[in-house]
Amino acid sequence: MNHQIPTEQLLDLADRYGTPLFVYDAGIMKKQYDRLCNAFKGQRVKFNYACKALGNLNVMRLFKNMGTGLDTVSIEEVKLGLMAGFEPQEILFTPNCVDIGEIAEAVELGVRINIDNLSVLEQFGGRYGNSVPVCVRMNPHIMAGGHQKISTGHIDSKFGISIHQVRHLQRILKHYHIRVNGLHMHTGSDILDVDVFLRGAQILLDLAFEFSDLEYIDFGSGFKVPYRPGEKGTHVEELGEKMGAMFKDFCNQYGKELSLVFEPGKWLVSEAGYFLVKVNVIKHTTATVFAGVNSGFNHFIRPMFYDAYHHILNLSNPLGTERIYTVVGYICETDTFAWDRPLPEVREGDILCFLNAGAYLYSMASNYNARLKPAEVLLYGGTDYLISRRQTLDDLLATTLDCSKIFENQLYEH
CATH class of the missing domain: 2.40.37.10 (Lyase, Ornithine Decarboxylase; Chain A, domain 1)
Incomplete structure (x- = not known):
């Protein structure tokens, strides 16, 4: 819970621009991004800004300038990201319950595709075979914390392909010759317990050995920020240390250095x-x-x-x-x-x-x-x-x- 803008300045902004008024401090956004980068220093890591948190085009441009990629959940967010200056390959498209036509439009735009549904994956395979690589979003069935409306990794969530459906997933991939270059999970927002997050991450890493062509693994985000006085947020330094060691050990066993990806939204803004x-x-x-x-x-x-x-x-x-x-x-x-x-x-x-x-x-x-x-x-x-x-x-x-x-x-x- 930061409060860094002086009271007099806030009152001046209210007077000049009127109320109600949203005010954003780019300095705090940069500070939050730098803290993440420092926590994972030495890792081959990429942070994709989850623009659904705050989708103003100028805020997207700010994060592009900092060096992030972009996490998007609709074709409109994809198009805004391209307008903000992101290259197609810097954008990951992770829709949910959309028509295959929206995904096809994203493919035409050249962005990376993340699919969380077996039915959609079959349709995707029927259209593209192995010509377009895809990331697969898994549901680890982990309750990572936060309000029930923002927890997305549990067994009753609509998000992701269940880890218990891996055999069916493999059948689809084999039948359509689909090339999987990324694995993804997102357990929801307000994650406070680092070890709970790591348990979900370990499930995804164990699963990764089933895929031979991976280039990156995306662990989502959901890092908690403090809202109340004295409240604690996610200890990202502890997460960086533990996750870094875990991921390094995995890459050694996998035989290839993959990219470690996160997609913070709330944490940054x-x-x-x-x-x-x-x-x-x-x-x-x-x-x-x-x-x-x-x-x-x-x-x-x-x-x-x-x-x-x-x-x-x-x-x-x-x-x-x-x-x-x-x-x-x-x-x-x-x-x-x-x-x-x-x-x-x-x-x-x-x-x-x-x-x-x-x-x-x-x-x-x-x-x-x-x-x-x-x-x-x-x-x-x-x-x-x-x-x-x-x-x-x-x-x-x-x-x-x-x-x-x-x-x-x-x-x-x-």
Whole structure:
């Protein structure tokens, strides 16, 4: 849980760009990336930024500049990655439950393909045989941690090919002469226990001996970042040391040095994000004091979707007497950011700041209640840049066609 931008600067940004407002600190993104690189120093390692966490084109360009590859899950993300300057072979496409036509489009674009479904793998083999190499996503059946909605490596998950289906997998590969050049797993987000992650990794490494043409093994990511004061994140230095030794031993046995791949998303951008809102009302009821702000789960869905905790700062009154508030939004539905949260006294007009606002917030934002999406600002090299302007009503109507003529002189009888 980083808080490195001075309060005065955040208040200035809120004043100049308006609220609600997303602010991202490129310096924290770079710091997180450097920490990963240092943790795996000396390894033949590649980090692919998981752009579903924060998909602004300029953020993708930032990570391209740092030297990452790109992890994508839709053909639209693939196309954005190419627009951001990534070479096709720097992009891994890992879709789930998509039509084979979307995968064929990705093949035409030249990106690397990762398949997690036996049915799709059969269709892929029927089209391409051994002419297009493929990575295979396995499900190790490991509960690696985190909320049930973001845990993807367990036995009931829709993601990946079960490790118990290896014989069927091998039949398909042999029949269609499919060339597998990569193995992949992703157990979900908020992995805290390094040893649990390593158990899943060992399952994948044991399986790798079944494939003779591997070039890389992708262990996904899901590294945990701290959200609460005093909370711990994934000890990536410990992971780097243990994983590095394990992977080196594997490569020696395999007889070939493979690339070690990870695809961090939240780890790189979560702590770099700040979300600024204005307090519209203070509402007292018989049981609760509500602080109602000018945003909602249409912009900031994680608390309602994942029961996620986000630390809140009162930028306008940081030294105020501490009181208990339930912070809510303006959406016409239960729309709560924080329940019974101690905060310095909150007044109407105050600016509140939510920390850890970089991952899975703007990228999951909607126009529910016909509300407009906020602007995004990137702090880079000491300067703030508007990287996505605030939406207007015209943006909201951009895809709506005027069919009013069909209703002229036609009245429905009740």
